[in-house]
Amino acid sequence: MYVTQRTYIERMAIKYGMDKSKRVDTPIPAGTSMVDNAGLPLDDDKPFRQIVGSLLYCAMSTRPDIVHAVAQLSRHLSTPHQLHMFMAKRTVAYLLHTKEVGITVWTNLLEIQAPSLVTLSSTAAEYVGACLGAQHGMHLDNLMNELGLKDNGKTVTLYLNNQSDIAIGSNQSSVQSTKHLALRFYFLRDLVRAGKFKLVYLPTNVMPADVLIMHVTGDKLRVAMCFMGMGGYCGFCP
Structure with missing residues (x-):
């Protein structure tokens, strides 16, 4: 099921005076520094908080492409400045001009959640994620x-963004950084050894998850949106 928030976005744009805004292709431009003292402080921070709250609702519902922008704006809720308000309104404009974009909702979407295991390194954390991905695979x-x-x-292909995890999963590396993990997570090695899975490195410049943690623009943003079930927007997929 493909879900959009077109009506909500249109009403939000009217409410915050962005219904006549020019088209923008990114929530926040690449290279923008969201520092604390960016311009003059706002006399009234209530409108800024309202905009960020409205954007957060969109981000958590159907628009993961603005998650990073909302996260950056949320850091300045207590003392917003002019730049922060400008970027918040820009994000509203971005939503308005991409209001037809939504997300594909699958029946088991609510079952997908972050692992509850506490790990001691990024390598271990990503390896656990790879094992959970292998289970779904x-x-x-x-x-x-x-x-x-x-x-x-x-063979099923599992794409990873960590060379160390590929080496561990392929049994080509020592397990010093992951030796504390439960043995059940090493079943990925068995799958690779049996030829059922192969681990392939996915470079950072084409990693779709980057849209959730950094400013992404251009074709990379559009392709990432397609990977996240927001198909039809990028021009590269049906």
Whole structure:
């Protein structure tokens, strides 16, 4: 099911005086420094807080492409300045001119959640994430086999953004940084060894998750949106 918030966005743009705004292609331009003292402080910070709250609702519902922008703006709720208000309104303008964009909602979307395990390094954290991804991959692989939609023996590709995790998962590296993890997380090695999975490095410049943690622009933003189920916007996918 494809869900948008077109009506909500239109009303939000009217409420904050951005319904006649010019088109912008990114929430916040790349290279923008959201420092604390950016211009003069606002006389009344209530409108800024209202805008950020409205943007947060969109970000958490159907527009993950503005998550990073909202996170940056939220850091200045107590003492907003002119630049922060300008960027908040720019994000509203971005939503208005991409109001047809939404997200594909799957039946099991609510079952997907961050792992509760506390790890001691980024390598360990990403390796745990890779193992959880492999579990979902195995489930889908088995389902497709039962439905006769997949060739038996075909390898499943799991893309990772950490070379150390690929080495660990391929049994090509020592496990000093992950030796504290439970043995159940090492089943990924067995899958790779059996030829059921292969681990492939995905460079940072094409990593779709970057849109959640940094300013992303251009084709990278559009392709990332397609990866997140916001298809049809990038021009590269149906």
